[in-house]
Amino acid sequence: MKIICSLCISLIGFINPEDPVIYSLFYHWNKMSLALAKEIPSGKNAEEKMLYQERLQSFYRLWNMVPDSLQNTSLRWGFLERISTEFNWKDKKWSVIEMIRGGEITGVDNYLVFYHGRMAHIIAYRYQTDKWVKMREWQQRIKTSSLVIKSATGIAKQGCNNGDVIVTGFKSALPLQVAYFAEYMVPRESGAGRVICRSR
Known part of the structure; x- marks a missing residue:
């Protein structure tokens, strides 16, 4: 039965279960990100909460993120x-900052952050021409x-x-924490804000 199921999954283009580590990382990363939809920020009125949900759902759709x-x-x-x-x-603390830029042409930027001693090493990637x-x-x-820090006041700081x-923080192949920020809402003083500002 396991052989049949594995064959079916491979044929319809799903992740190869022979790569258990990356498979598990991907699954739990998506699961944690999708849980953000249940965390409506406090202090927002009904209109702001609806806008928050709409923007987050748009993020999910572009990333093809489905439960x-x-x-x-x-x-x-x-x-x-x-x-x-x-x-x-393996055995590393690392983070990924994912950003979707709106406008006439949607842009996608990712930042991989990991550490060499006290210094963070950052690699910036952009999705273009299908890669x-x-x-x-x-x-x-x-x-x-x-890196994964929210503004204490919840007020836009023009990031x-x-x-x-x-922003997602990992240890080895396990996502530990995740945070969502709407446009211009990443605090400049946060680690994620400093990375994004440096890359502009």
Whole structure:
């Protein structure tokens, strides 16, 4: 029965279950991100809450993020494939900043953040011509804990993010925390804000 199920999954284009680590990482990353829809920020009125949900759902649609879906056609799966060829996340603390830029032409930027001693190593990627392209890389002094941080007041601080952002922190192949920020809402003083501002 297991052989038949595995064959069916392979034929319809889902993730190959022979890659258990990346498969598990992808599944739990999506699951944690989708749970953001249940975390409506406090202090917002009905109109703001509706806008929050609409923007978050748009993010999910672009990333082809569906509950319990394991399709390998999503941008996120493609990104995992791209970085797995040159980055070993085993026993490491690392983060991914995903940003969707709106406008006439939708743009998608990702930042991989990991550490060499006290320095954070950042690699910026952009999705273009149907593939993830490495744009640049640099080092900054950024604390791991400052990457996934919310503004204490919830008030827009006119951040550098000209698009909606999801920031996820990992340890090895396990996502530990995730945060969503609407356009221009990533605090400049946060680790994610400093990375995005540096790349502008």
